[in-house]
Amino acid sequence: MKSKNPVFKVVEPYLYLVPALVLFALFVFWPFIKTIQLSFALTDPLGRIAKYIGPKNYIDILTNGAFVNSLIVTLKYAAGRVVFSIALGFILAIISTEKIKGKGFFRTMYALPMAISASAAAVIFMFVFHGSVGILNKILGTHIGWLTDQRYALMAVTIVSVWIAIGMNFIYLTAAIQSVPAELYESVALDGANFFQKHRYVTIPGVSPTLFFLLIINVINSIQAYAEVKMMTSGGPASSTNIVVYEIYQQAFINSRFGVACAESVILFIILIILTALQFKLEKKVTY
Amino acid sequence: MKDKKSFTITIYALNIIFAIIIMVPVLYCFSVSMMDLKDVYGGRLFPSRFMTDNYVRALQLAPFFTFIKNSLIVSGFITFAQVVTGALAAYAFAMMNFKGKHALFMVMLATMMIPSQAIIIANYLTIANWGLRNTYIALILPNAAAAFAVFNMRQAFLGLPFEIRDASLIDGCTNFQFLYKVGVPLIKPSLGALIIYVFLQSWNYYLWPLLVTDSVEMRTVQIGLGILTNSEGTDFRPVMAGAMLILVPSILVFIIGQKQMISGLTAGAVKG
Numbered sequence: 001m002k003s004k005n006p007v008f009k010v011v012e013p014y015l016y017l018v019p020a021l022v023l024f025a026l027f028v029f030w031p032f033i034k035t036i037q038l039s040f041a042l043t044d045p046l047g048r049i050a051k052y053i054g055p056k057n058y059i060d061i062l063t064n065g066a067f068v069n070s071l072i073v074t075l076k077y078a079a080g081r082v083v084f085s086i087a088l089g090f091i092l093a094i095i096s097t098e099k100i101k102g103k104g105f106f107r108t109m110y111a112l113p114m115a116i117s118a119s120a121a122a123v124i125f126m127f128v129f130h131g132s133v134g135i136l137n138k139i140l141g142t143h144i145g146w147l148t149d150q151r152y153a154l155m156a157v158t159i160v161s162v163w164i165a166i167g168m169n170f171i172y173l174t175a176a177i178q179s180v181p182a183e184l185y186e187s188v189a190l191d192g193a194n195f196f197q198k199h200r201y202v203t204i205p206g207v208s209p210t211l212f213f214l215l216i217i218n219v220i221n222s223i224q225a226y227a228e229v230k231m232m233t234s235g236g237p238a239s240s241t242n243i244v245v246y247e248i249y250q251q252a253f254i255n256s257r258f259g260v261a262c263a264e265s266v267i268l269f270i271i272l273i274i275l276t277a278l279q280f281k282l283e284k285k286v287t288y
Numbered sequence: 289m290k291d292k293k294s295f296t297i298t299i300y301a302l303n304i305i306f307a308i309i310i311m312v313p314v315l316y317c318f319s320v321s322m323m324d325l326k327d328v329y330g331g332r333l334f335p336s337r338f339m340t341d342n343y344v345r346a347l348q349l350a351p352f353f354t355f356i357k358n359s360l361i362v363s364g365f366i367t368f369a370q371v372v373t374g375a376l377a378a379y380a381f382a383m384m385n386f387k388g389k390h391a392l393f394m395v396m397l398a399t400m401m402i403p404s405q406a407i408i409i410a411n412y413l414t415i416a417n418w419g420l421r422n423t424y425i426a427l428i429l430p431n432a433a434a435a436f437a438v439f440n441m442r443q444a445f446l447g448l449p450f451e452i453r454d455a456s457l458i459d460g461c462t463n464f465q466f467l468y469k470v471g472v473p474l475i476k477p478s479l480g481a482l483i484i485y486v487f488l489q490s491w492n493y494y495l496w497p498l499l500v501t502d503s504v505e506m507r508t509v510q511i512g513l514g515i516l517t518n519s520e521g522t523d524f525r526p527v528m529a530g531a532m533l534i535l536v537p538s539i540l541v542f543i544i545g546q547k548q549m550i551s552g553l554t555a556g557a558v559k560g
Contacts, residue, residue: 123513
C-alpha cells in the first residue's frame, strides 16, 4: 500500500502542487525576473541581452514623451471605463432586482456582454463608428470621423470597453444586492423611505465592499486592455489612443526594443501594485 | 396603490430599454451580416431581405473553420489543464497538512498580482527560444495553470465535510483515488462554473495568440477576425458575418452555463 509508506506520506502533498508550481515558475515568476533583467539591458532584435546599460531605459521612457503620453491616455481610458461600467452595472443590478416578471431574461441580457470578446466588439463598433458608411453618422446626420479624429477616438474605444465590462460588474453587484439583509429594507420601508433613499441608505453601504472589489478588478483590466485599440485605431490618431499595453507591444514587436518595452512593463507592474495596495487600504477605511 | 403600479411600469420600461441598449450591438451585427450592399449604404437598420452570401464570402476570405478548430482545441486543452493542475493543488491546500503550506499558498496567490500583460514579452521570448512558435503547445502551456482555478477549487473542497475523506481513507482509498472518485464529483457545481469561465476566457484571448502565431493555419478565432477587417476595405458585411461566427459559440456556452457560472464566480469573492 503506497499510502502506508512513511516517505511517500510526507512527500505526497508536494506532488499535488508540482504541476501548478512548475508552470507558475516557468511562465510567471521566471518571466517576471527576466522582465526586470531585460529592463536594464540593451537587446538584439531576437531579444537576447547585448549589454547592461543600467537605468538608461527607464530614464529614456520617462523623458521621451511617448510612454508618459501612453500613461495619460491609459488613465483617461481607465477612468471612463471604470466609472461608466460600474455605474451602469449597478443601475442594471438595481432595476433587475425589483420584483418583476421576466427577471431571468433581463438578467441574462445584462450579463451577456461577459461572453463577448474584445475583438468581436471592436469590429462591430468599427462599423458603427465608421466615418463614411457607419450607422452612427447616418443616424446623427453628422460626418464625424469617430475613430480618425483625435477628439473622439479615445471616447469611441472607451465606449466599446464599457459595453463588454458591464456584464461582470452586473453579476457581482446583483449577487451583492441579494445578500443585503432583507430586514434592512423592511425597516427603511417602515420609515417611509422612497426608492432612491432606500438605495442611498441601504444598498450602497451594503454593497460597498463589492464596489471596491470591482474597482480594483476593473482598473487592473483596463490597464491591461489591448485588443480594442489594436483593432480599432492602432493607437492613433496622433497617439491619442496609444494605451500602455499597445505602447509596450509596439516597442517590443515593431521597434524590436525589448529592453525599453520591459522597462515599460515594470512600470506598469509597479502602478498596478500601488493601485491594489491603495484599494485595500481604502477598503478597510470605508467599510468600517 | 396607484403609485406602486406606475413604479412597476417604470421599472419594466427601464429594463426593456436597457436590455435593448445592451443587446443592440449584437443584433445590429447580425442584421448587417444579412444585408446587401444597398442596405448598408442606405444606412438601414434591418436587411431588406435575408441573405447568407456574406457568410459564404467570410468563409472564402479566411479559413474560419480552421480558426474555430484551433480555438476549440486550445480553449479545450487550457480548460482541461487548468482543472487538472488546479484540482491537484487545491486538494493539497484544502485537505492535506504539510510544512510550508501557508507560504506555498501565498506564492500561488502572488501570481495573481503579476499581470499577464506585464510579463508577456519575456514569455514570448521563452517560447520563441524553445522554437515553439506556431504550435498548440505555445498557445496552451503558458495558460495551463491559473491561481484563480486553484483558489476557486480550494474553496469548493473546503466546503466538503472532512468526515467523507477520513471515512474513504480508512476504507483503503488513496488520496488520489479519493480526489477523482469522490472529491471532484462532489464539487461538480462549482467545477462547472469554473470550466465555463475558463473556456470563455481562453476563447477570447487576443494578445498571446497574436504574438506566438503568424501562420494562418495556427490562428485562433479572435485573430482570424482581424484578417477579415484588413481584406475588404469598407465592406463590413463579411466582417460582421465572421463576428457572428465567433460570437455564437461563446454566447451559447454562456447561456447554457450562466446560472452555474454566476453562482460559482460570486461565491468566493462577495461577502455582501
